[in-house]
Amino acid sequence: MSAPRALDSPDAYTIGWIAALPIERAAAEAMLDEDHAPPTSFVRHQSDTNVYTWGRLGEHNIVIASLAAGVYGTTSAATTASRLLASLPSIRIGLMVGIGGGIARPDEDQDIRLGDVVVSQPDGTTGGVCQYDLIKAKAGGKRERKGFLRPPPTVLLNALASIQADHERRDSTVPLYVQEMLEKNPKMGRKSKKSPGFAHQGLENDRLFQASYEHVSGPDCRHCNADGEVQRDDRDTTDPDIHYGIIASGNTLVKDAAERDRIVDDVGGDCLCFEMEAAGLMDHFPCLVIRGICDYADSHKNDRWQRYASATAAACAKELLAYVPPAEVQETKRALEVLQSG
Structure with a gap:
């Protein structure tokens, strides 16, 4: 097997891809169309301790970085991004790709299943991501969001419009990319005691429970009573759906249905997942x-579903980049310029 080629200059890389977990990074690396060695003239900034993976996806040269093992949250992500830049x-646009907790409300036509993908999209009142632990309590029990997070770059929002229009006419390529991976x-497809693998985990293992029904101790909810499940219409395929809307983000891991629903009520709007x-x-x-x-x-x-969800998210990112013209990326302001002008 020949060694990966190295591009001459790091300026050839215009897209930064950040993952939080090793399994998310593994899925990202597995989606690359071509692996690269570090650019021959790359000089790391003295403050930068990131570890990078270099490669090509379609017509784009991208660099992948992840958070330090065992260190998560908004601050760690910001530090990783700052070191990358x-x-x-030369980086002009970024992707944050990985896993999240879905907000499934099938009775409100928000039918989200495990393995589905959520993409941040502005709704006029938020830039696509809302920080749920910056909610301000007001008199009379009212609560409001504080601050406004920057929306994605225009070149990515144009790509979102194009891919959504295309998916009205033809199926997504996400399942194909996962299968190729x-x-x-x-x-990545093999099951073991340590890993269920990156393949779909079976419809029988996708169970949504009523908010009032607490988990019964034991692996994979095998002791949880079916009476506590929310009944949903069967899907005729295991292919993931892609949803577009608000992503709620914060430093607290949400794993309580009552807390989840309270936060969703505070955030409001088309809130689809937590991360x-x-x-x-x-x-x-x-x-x-x-x-x-x-x-x-x-x-x-x-x-159980973390690896498969990492794969579908990475595959969605790969599909989306096919709708991003390289010339428009080059015309986009460098990320550092955007931050300095903001």
């Missing part, structure tokens, strides 16, 4: 957030 001032990386890093990025790293749904942010939360 210090070493790579598993074929090229057979280990723990994006709020630290939006004002420091012009980016779009893509999350694969691995649980329902309740007491039934477990790790």
Whole structure:
């Protein structure tokens, strides 16, 4: 096997991709069309301790970074992004790709399933990501959001409009990309005692419970009573749906249904999922957030779907980048310029 080629200059890389977890980074790396060695003239900034993966996705050269192992949250994400931009001032747009907890409300036509993908999209009152632990309590029990997080770059919002229009006419390529990933990386599809693998985990393991029904101790909810389940219409395929709307972000891991619903009521709008890093990025790293749904942010939360959700999110990012013209990326302000002008 030949060694990966190295591009001459780090300025050839215009897209930064940030993952929080090792499994999210593994899925991102598995989506690359071509692996690269570090650019021959790359000089790391003295403050930068990130570890990078270099490569090509379609017509774009991208660099992948992840948070330090065991260190999560909005501050860690902001630090990782700042270090990336210090070493790579050529970066113009970013992606934050990984897993999140879905907010499924099928009775309100918000039918989110495990393995589905949520993409941050502005709604006029937020930039697509809302920091839920910056909610201000007011008189009379009223609550309001504080601050406004920066929306994604225009070139990415244009790509969102294009891909949504295309998906009205043809199916998403996300399932194809996941299948290609598993074929090229057979280990990712294998199940073991430590890992359920990156493949779909079976419809029988996707169970949504009523908010009032607490988890019964035991693996995979096998002791949870079916009477506590929310009955949903069957889907005729295991292919993931892609949802566009508000992502709630904060430093608190949400795994309680009552707390989940309270936060959703505070955030309001088309709130589709929870995660723990994006709020630290939006004002420091012009980016779009893509999350694969691995649980329902309740007491039934477990790790079974995390790898598959990482894969569907990474595949969605790959599909989206095919709608981003390289020339328009080059015409987009560098991320550092955007931050300095903001």
